Amino acid sequence: MPIIHKFDYLKPKNIGEALTVLAKSKNTAILAGGTDLIDLIKENVVQPEVVVDIKGLDELNQIKFENDSLFIGAGVTFSDLIESKIIKEKYPVIFEISKTVASVGIRNRATVVGNICSAVPCMDSGPLLMAYDATVQVVGQKGTRNIPAAEWFIAPRKTSLQKGELVSGISLLFPKVKHAGCWVKLGRYTGEDLAQVNLLILAMADGTFRISFGAVAPVPVRARKVEKLLNGQAITPTLIEKANQLIEEEIKPITDVRATKEYRMHMAKVMFERGLNATISRLTGKSPKYGTSVI
C-alpha cells in the first residue's frame, strides 16, 4: 500500500534541533524504525504535517550500564539488544524477550522505545518496564522528565508523552540481590505474531518476586497481589492454586481476533506456573537456558 498522505520530512542533527522542530510544528510524528508509524500513515490513522526522523541521532543509540542502572536509548533496536554483551551478561531476560519480537527483518529496525510509545496492549516491552520499575526519560524544551513505567502507560495507544517532547531512552535499575527471570509469550504461531498473552517473572534470591502481564488488560499489569502472596513462601501446588485465583482479579483479558478472553485467562495461569518454575530453576543456575520457550 503506498503512502498517499503528504508531509514534510526532517532529519535533525541533534536532540536540540529535533526539539525545536517538535515545538514549532503543530502536528508532528517522530519516526524511529517506522515499523508501526509507516503503517499508521499508510492507513491514514495518523496524518502528520511533519515527520521528524530521529534515526540519525547517535546520542540515542546507546546501551549503557552505569551505577547499577541500564540505559537503553531511543535508537536501540531489538536486534541491538540481542547482540549486546551487556544485555547477555546482566539482563539475559531482555535477550529472551527480544528474540520473540517479530522476525529478524522487523527487529533490525524496531526500537524498544518506539514499542512503548505505540503502547498497544500486546507490546512485548510493556511487562519488561513494569517488572523492572523502569523509568522513561522524556526530553522537551522545558527540560527532562523521568516518568515511572506505571505512570507512562495510560490507555491503549496513550502514554504520558506531551506535545513537543520525545523519549530519549529508558532506565532499568539492576536488582540489588541475585535474581533470575523468565519471559513467556503466547502467540497463535511461531514467527511474526503479536502476543495473545505475555508475562515476565523475576525471582530474587531474597524470596521476593516481580510479575507483570501484557495483552490481558488495556495497559501492562504488575501483579502485585500475586507477588505479595508468593513473597517469602515455599512454592507449593496449593500456593500456585491461590495465585491463580488472584490472577483472575489482576488481569482483564478481552476477546479479539487473536484469542477469546476465556482462552487468555486460562493460558495466563498455565504460563504463570511454567514461568514461575523456570524462573526458580534459573535462580539456582539450572535449565532452561535463556532463549528457550517454556510454552
Ligand SMILES: Cc1cc2nc3c(=O)[nH]c(=O)nc-3n(C[C@@H](O)[C@@H](O)[C@H](O)COP(=O)(O)OP(=O)(O)OC[C@H]3O[C@@H](n4cnc5c(N)ncnc54)[C@H](O)[C@@H]3O)c2cc1C
Ligand atoms: C510484522 C510485524 C510484526 C511485529 N511483531 C511484534 C511483536 O512480536 N512484538 C511487539 O511488541 N511488537 C511487534 N511489532 C510492532 C513493533 O515492530 C513496533 O511496536 C516497534 O517496536 C516500534 O518501534 P519503531 O522504532 O519501529 O517505532 P516507529 O514505528 O518509528 O514509531 C512508533 C510510534 O512511537 C513514536 N515514537 C518512536 N520513537 C519515539 C521517541 N523516541 N519519542 C517519542 N515518540 C516516539 C512514533 O511517533 C510512533 O507513534 C510488529 C510489527 C510488525 C510490522
